[in-house]
Structure formats: C-alpha cells, structure tokens
Amino acid sequence: MLNESLPLVRKYWRYMAVSIISFVIGNIIMQMFKRIQRIYTGNDLNGDTGSGEVKEDHYDCDVDHVPYKDYVKFPTSDMIARSRDFYKTINLRRSVRKFSPEPVPKEIIENIIKAAGTSPSGAHTQPWTFAVVSNPRLKMEIREIVETEEEINYKKRMGIKWVNDLKKLKTNWIKEYLTTAPYLILVFQQMHSFTSDGDKRVHYYKEISVNMAAGILITAIQYAGLATVTTTPMNCGPAIRNLLGRPAYEKLILLFPVGYPAADATVPALSRKPLSDIMIDFS
Structure with missing residues (x-):
C-alpha cells in the first residue's frame, strides 16, 4: 500500500507542501487577530485570560449618576x-x-x-x-x-x-x-x-x-x-x-x-x- 502511494506523493508533493504551509500561515494569522482582539477588549493578561464567569455586580452597574456641580466656567x-x-x-x-x-x-x-x-x-x-x-x-x-x-x-x-x-x-x-x-x-x-x-x-x-x-x-x-x-x-x-x-x-x-x-x-x-x-x- 505504501509503495503504491509513493508515485502520487512524488507527483503532488508541491501541492501538498503549499497546502500545509498555507494552513500554518493561516493559523498564525488567526492567532494574531485573536491576540489583537484580546488587547482591545482588555483580556490580554499575558497568558491569563481571566477564565471564569464575571458577575455583573462586580462592575458596579448600579452606580448612581449625579449632577456635575464641580465644574467652574471661567471667563x-x-x-x-x-x-x-x-x-x-x-x-x-x-x-x-x-x-x-x-x-x-x-x-x-x-x-x-x-x-x-x-x-x-x-x-x-x-x-x-x-x-x-x-x-x-x-x-x-x-x-x-x-x-x-x-x-x-x-x-x-x-x-x-x-x-x-x-x-x-x-x-x-x-x-x-x-x-x-x-x-x-x-x-x-x-x-x-x-x-x-x-x-x-x-x-x-x-x-x-x-x-x-x-x-x-x-x-x-x-x-x-x-x-x-x-x-x-x-x-x-x-x-x-x-x-x-x-x-x-x-x-x-x-x-x-x-x-x-x-x-x-x-x-x-x-x-x-x-x-x-x-x-x-x-x-
């Protein structure tokens, strides 16, 4: 069986090599995009992605908004x-x-x-x-x-x-x-x-x-x-x-x-x- 497949490998090895290289490059690019996404969403933690469910109340969703009275407008x-x-x-x-x-x-x-x-x-x-x-x-x-x-x-x-x-x-x-x-x-x-x-x-x-x-x-x-x-x-x-x-x-x-x-x-x-x-x- 192996001897029978060798001629096919010899004939199509260039196409196989291109396919493998394309797959590797595509995977690298995908990882880069994921890394960029983590950076812009704040999840890039140098290998620590903050696994686990985040509870809403940890982010102070119910903080009151008050009038901004400290602003002073100068002439x-x-x-x-x-x-x-x-x-x-x-x-x-x-x-x-x-x-x-x-x-x-x-x-x-x-x-x-x-x-x-x-x-x-x-x-x-x-x-x-x-x-x-x-x-x-x-x-x-x-x-x-x-x-x-x-x-x-x-x-x-x-x-x-x-x-x-x-x-x-x-x-x-x-x-x-x-x-x-x-x-x-x-x-x-x-x-x-x-x-x-x-x-x-x-x-x-x-x-x-x-x-x-x-x-x-x-x-x-x-x-x-x-x-x-x-x-x-x-x-x-x-x-x-x-x-x-x-x-x-x-x-x-x-x-x-x-x-x-x-x-x-x-x-x-x-x-x-x-x-x-x-x-x-x-x-």
Whole structure:
C-alpha cells in the first residue's frame, strides 16, 4: 500500500507542501487577530485570560449618576491666561539626573500620587499601583538591580545606534540618582485585580490608562516644584517586584526619582518642536 502511494506523493508533493504551509500561515494569522482582539477588549493578561464567569455586580452597574456641580466656567480671558500660565510652568520641565539629598515633605509626594490617581481608566478599573520608596537600603538594592541590567542593556541589548543616540544626553548605566533622590516612585500596571469576593476583575485598556496616569504624575511633580527623570527599568521588573513584595499580576512600567535638583545639576541644551510641527489644524 505504501509503495503504491509513493508515485502520487512524488507527483503532488508541491501541492501538498503549499497546502500545509498555507494552513500554518493561516493559523498564525488567526492567532494574531485573536491576540489583537484580546488587547482591545482588555483580556490580554499575558497568558491569563481571566477564565471564569464575571458577575455583573462586580462592575458596579448600579452606580448612581449625579449632577456635575464641580465644574467652574471661567471667563474666556481667564481661561486663556490660565492655559498660558500652565504652559509656562510645564515648559520648564526638564529631565534631571542629579538630585539634592534635601528631604521632601511626605505630604507633597502623597498629593502628587493622589493627583495621578485622578487619571481616567478603562471602565474606571484604575489599574495602577504607585510604590513610594524612601528607605535607603531599598533604594540601594533597586539601584543595584537597575545598574546590573542597564550595563547589559548598554553593552549588548540596545545596539550601537541606540547607544550613540543617547550620547548627547551623556547617560550610561550608572544611576546615582536612584540613591540620592529622597524618593523613588515606581509605577506598576495591574494586569488584573480581584474583587472582595476573590473573583478576578478584568482591566480594560490598562496600558493606556497607566500611561495617562504617569503623564499626570510627571505634571504634578513639576507643578509642585520638584524634579524627576523618566526611567524605564528594562528587564528589571520581576526582580524589583519581588524585592518590594508586589504580586505577580503587577508589571513594573516606569520608575521616577523625585526630589530637588542638585545645585550643580545640568541638562542638555535641547529645544522642543514648535506648535506648527505638532499640531494640525483642520478648522
């Protein structure tokens, strides 16, 4: 029987090969579409799809809607002045990499975190945790984790072009500011959370939500009169998460040293794009 089928295999092997390859490619494309769908529905949980029935009352379906009485409408001239003054304040923001060890009142940090917590989020799931570290021993351990990984990043992972693009900023894997700054604020993204009953709660648009909260955090730091630098602790997340005892469903996204700039702090002489380069007006 096998010998009889060999001539057919030899004759049609090209068609069979094309069929198999098409099936494999089709399956890969289908998996990609499913992955994209999970991302946009909030069910992409890095392998944890939140199995189990979700109860309606876990999503606060019966939340009362009340009149929005907190809005204050200012005269147009005041609105223009306020927007101009706010821009002037935020335009002074720079990435500072040298900090003063001068203490910062804890209340300022708490108010900054509360401001970040006002950020909008998908279905109001508020998928963020802000870990505030001021303990010198913990700051040193975080610095050791970051510097170990950053040295590997600069020497092996980032590539020559990336490293060359950073030369104008004079950065390297030594992060002295992680121990000098009075506070470190670590932004964790909650992949999901749990209800009081122990049921899993899906977080929608969690990455976008956390990014918006981080933007408000940076703005609040600047508005309060403090300085920071945005750091992305590449490949450091699991080690730092374990160090701080955070759960496995939290993912470290950003790390901000916060404090006063050192008296001898310097920043690159860079300029921002003008409005004409970042705004397209369709009026």
